[in-house]
Amino acid sequence: MADLLKAPTWLWLNKVALLLASLMILAVTSAGRALAVDRFQVEGYQLANGLQILLKPGDRGHVAIRLVVGVGFDDFPCATQELPHLLEHLLFSGLDESGEGGLEERMQALGGEWNAFTSNSDTTFVIEAPARNQRKALDLLRAIITQTRIDAKALELSRQIVEHEDGGHYSHLERLLDRQDIGHGASDQLATELGLKCPERSNVADLNLAQVQAVRDKWYVANNMTLIVVGDLDRLLPAYLERVYSDLRSADLDDSDATLLSISHAAQMRRTLPQGWLGEGSKLHWFYLEPAIAGEHPQALDLVQEYLDWALYTELRLKHGLSYGPWSQRDAFGDTGILSLNADVDRDDLPRAERVLGQMMDNLREHGLDPQTFERIKQQVLARQAWAVQGNSELADYYWNNLGDYDSGRFDDPSRAISQVSLDEANRALREVLKQPPYVRIEQPLLSYDQVYMLAALIGLLLVGMILTLVRGWRRRRTPAQ
């Protein structure tokens, strides 16, 4: 992107893009919402400094703003992984002496709300504001990115907040438990065991001002940001953005210091993970490593997951009444996807539930997906595309979460790819998933009520025994041997 920065043709093209964007907003706002229905089409262009802008006219009276900065946890090695999160909080510490509260008051005065999120891949500032104040809200957003002063006092405060969000001060005991994989969800635990997740949180207290400032200098540059605005757009918004956001600094972006974690350890095939002390419930998880589906539609795996969701519901709830809401899930850890089958099950029903799950998967391995069911589920998934994303905020979130599918004014419409997934292709994906046996994880409290009653009875018996012995000893002493 950096080579484009100084090119005069680029500047010229940039002006044309601005003009087109303004015309598009004018056309859509005057034609009502009819033209805005195609959610995959947006007005997208870049400012000369490399800032990518996506504009989409939508519902009246409100705008949803997302500023996506391309820096997240995965860009850092384990020891400093909290750096982008810490910086995100620091950027809310204030623009002047009025501090954090003063900043909040300014946003309140605009009738807006804001928040920010740090994920594995990005840091995103989220604003919802009345349409009439969209320029002022964007002014304020620009100010917090460029003008927030970060000092030792602000750092200490943000450290405390981040520690609090992570579940309080990171004590030696927690660190020890982290190392032992105790207290994590089952998928986190498996990912940690496989080497796909950092074994312990980075210690926020060890992170200093210089490190935070370095992250800001390196990553908070225009050519590493995307600004998304959806809603009742100001007709002159493109010209405003050109004027106000063009002076954001840009810089050469080299690759991040860290690479995505890969599987580096063998994990146990089966483990029981203690969750709390006492109870009758348990959670059964079967985890499959997702195959890389080369040359075919990656959506085949989405359909397999939808199918498995239905299969779980049919078998575990409808036919056998073993679980109220079993579910399937796909998660990404490092460079690996994990597909899981999950069910809340009574502790006593665990063996039966595992048997039913085993039979279900054996049946699928042997006979493949049922053609009729597959077709029905595929049609439902396709139909869902039409109403899945509603309103300005959901649309803005959709663009944020699918930035990887954006290319010159359009987001990929997944419907085409989904409709092209054949039964054969889905069956091949399923067979790849089933090539390896699942990792089984069972989460349950340390003791069931029955076990507690038995323990109590045992302790009771022991106590009675001890008391009897004491009484006998006492009597023997009272009646001396003759």
Ligand SMILES: [Zn+2]
């Ligand atoms: Zn946070």
